[in-house]
Amino acid sequence: MGVKYNFRRYVWIFAIGCYVGYAVETLWCLIRNGYIESRSSLVLGHLSVAYGMGAVLLTLLLTRFRNAAWWKIFLISFVSGTVTEYICSLGQEICFGSVAWDYSHMPLNINGRVCLLYSVFWGVIGLGWVKLIMPLMDLLFQKVHIPFEKALVGAFVAFFVFDAALSAGAAVRMDRRQQGIPAANSVEAFLDDHFGDERMHDIYANSKSVKE
Numbered sequence: 001m002g003v004k005y006n007f008r009r010y011v012w013i014f015a016i017g018c019y020v021g022y023a024v025e026t027l028w029c030l031i032r033n034g035y036i037e038s039r040s041s042l043v044l045g046h047l048s049v050a051y052g053m054g055a056v057l058l059t060l061l062l063t064r065f066r067n068a069a070w071w072k073i074f075l076i077s078f079v080s081g082t083v084t085e086y087i088c089s090l091g092q093e094i095c096f097g098s099v100a101w102d103y104s105h106m107p108l109n110i111n112g113r114v115c116l117l118y119s120v121f122w123g124v125i126g127l128g129w130v131k132l133i134m135p136l137m138d139l140l141f142q143k144v145h146i147p148f149e150k151a152l153v154g155a156f157v158a159f160f161v162f163d164a165a166l167s168a169g170a171a172v173r174m175d176r177r178q179q180g181i182p183a184a185n186s187v188e189a190f191l192d193d194h195f196g197d198e199r200m201h202d203i204y205a206n207s208k209s210v211k212e
Contacts, residue, residue, distance in 0.1 A: 005059060008153045009141055013059055014052040015156055021051020029206075037205045041100075042167040043195060045159065050088045054122075057084055058129045059137075066130055077126020082119040089113035096171040098207040170195035
């Protein structure tokens with residue numbers, strides 16, 4: 001029987017998933033392209049939010065299926081991962097007018113947001129999550145006691161909310177700059193000064209505007 005997952009533990013899972021995802025994406029870019037390029041979802045912290053969300057979602061959905069048949073775990077992960085990836089892609093396009101990945105060239109894709117190959121990957125990851133990752137997380141949560149855990153979790157949540165709000169504002173401002181709309185107040189002027197087009201393109205090097 002695994003440990004119970006409370007809010008603080010889900011925050012840790014989310015944070016670790018975000019940072020591990022960022023590291024994996026950065027390393028993959030280095031191996032594939034021969035150079036390091038930002039794969040951050042937000043303008044301040046090196047966070048890959050889709051990975052953090054995926055880690056939390058897999059834990060939420062698969063906790064009760066620890067002892068289920070492998071095909072059931074695979075199917076749940078296949079469907080939930082695909083839906084999450086589609087929602088993340090659609091949300092980025094709606095909110096920021098850009099996309100970070102495009103599977104249009106892949107067979108059996110849906111609007112370029114998801115495709116069969118990566119959906120299968122989600123299924124395999126779900127199996128690994130239940131059989132390998134969750135037992136390890138159980139052990140860590142049982143054995144490791146973090147000093148000032150509430151304060152650390154609270155600080156991360158506050159930082160994440162601020163970073164997300166700042167990132168959204170910077171993305172909206174970049175879109176308005178491209179439309180030739182000047183800054184209307186001190187906040188927009190601050191965003192123009194500190195998160196200009198060049199810096200935003202460096203942060204979101206893998207994103208492409210849907211207008212392109």
